[in-house]
Amino acid sequence: MKVIQYFNKNKLLTIVLLIYAVLFLITPAKAGLAVKNSIYYIVEMLQIMPVVFLLTAILEAWVPKEVIMNGFGERAGLKGSAFSFILGSLSAGPIYAAFPISKMLLKKGASVTNIVIILSTWAVVKVPMLANEAKFLGPKFMGVRWILTTIAIFIMAYLTAMIVKIESIPMTELTHKKKGGEININEQYCMGCGICTRISPKNFKMKNKKAKFKENDVNDSENVNKAIEKCPVNAISN
Template sequence: MKVIDIVKKNKLLTGVFLAYAFLFIAMPDKAYLSVSNSMYYIIEMLEIMPVIFILTSIIEAWVPKEMIINGFGEKAGIKGSIFSFLLGSFSAGPIYAAFPICKMLLKKGASVSNVVIILSAWAVIKVPMLANEAKFLGVQFMGVRWILTVIAILIMSYLVAAFVKKESVPMLQEQDLNQITCVDIKEQYCIGCGLCEKLLPQHFEMADKKAKWKESILSHEQIDRIKSIMNKCPAKAIGFR
């Protein structure tokens, strides 16, 4: 029964595991090549993501919510679109590094349309990429492609905002206190920093370099204390269920 629950909670990982198992049986050479490529990206993520989580936590703690709302919120208008283009265009790192940052911006008041602009600009119109594009394909090609891409991004941001609401983004909505039964620590995300144990040693402990919840029951008073730890967790590995 426990195995079934684990599989249900990790459907994507289960699917990947089954795909690899099939490859090793049917096409071993392709399987070894696939594992080699996967390990390259896993190592890259392990090098980049801790820095991104720390940066996200710093922004979340130090940048006031009002500043995010004024710069990237629903009523930011053209200013918000420009700020979003600049943030995405001058970013560094692969596109997956943008997801935790954009989720944090959504939580602090950024609009869906501006988050789409940030993600799209991060992916296709970063300044270093534009410089290389102009060098190898010419300034005219780069300029026309950039203008058309910006137009497409603006149209896409409007359409996504029209169909996708903030309430549909996981973990953005507040949970009903009466529905919370325990603390859920996602071990696959936990980086073993020990911050939760240092701040609330009566509730958290470290075991095998992973955070563990010590209590069996959860009171409303504890929920308020845990929320502050959730916001400070650099890996966003702590939640309720």
């Protein structure tokens, strides 16, 4: 029974381990090489991802939502697309490092179009990569490939935004409706200090060491706004 429960919770990991087991039985040499490559990428991720998560947390806590919306949101227009292209082009690190940053930008008000541009340029139009491409394949090849890829990125970004709506993307942020607006609590960054519950006990409670907005009709907007202002990690917004 416990084995079945573990499998249901870790299906992907279990399937990967089974594939490795089969490879070791059939071709031990290739299986050993696959394990070596996997360990290399795991070590790389362990070195990079903590820094990425720290950077993401800092940006989410200290960069105002209005700044992201003005720079990368729907109302940013062509300026936002240009900023997104530059951000992705000047980025460093593997593409998987861009996913948590992109998620943070989406929660802060970035558009789907601009997130696609960031991810795509991060993957195939990075400036350091272009220099190596020109060195090995020639400047003409690099230039033509860069132009065509850029055109394709913008077309793909706008098509993706037409098909995928931001409401369909899972977020860690919980949204609660209240009189006069909504309250957003980002559980990922809530440190469980309980300041909000002390300031506005009618509207906030603690559950599993995380702040929750009470589902009631009590209108305590003044203290709710004060709780938002006093939250030390800016985990609450409206």
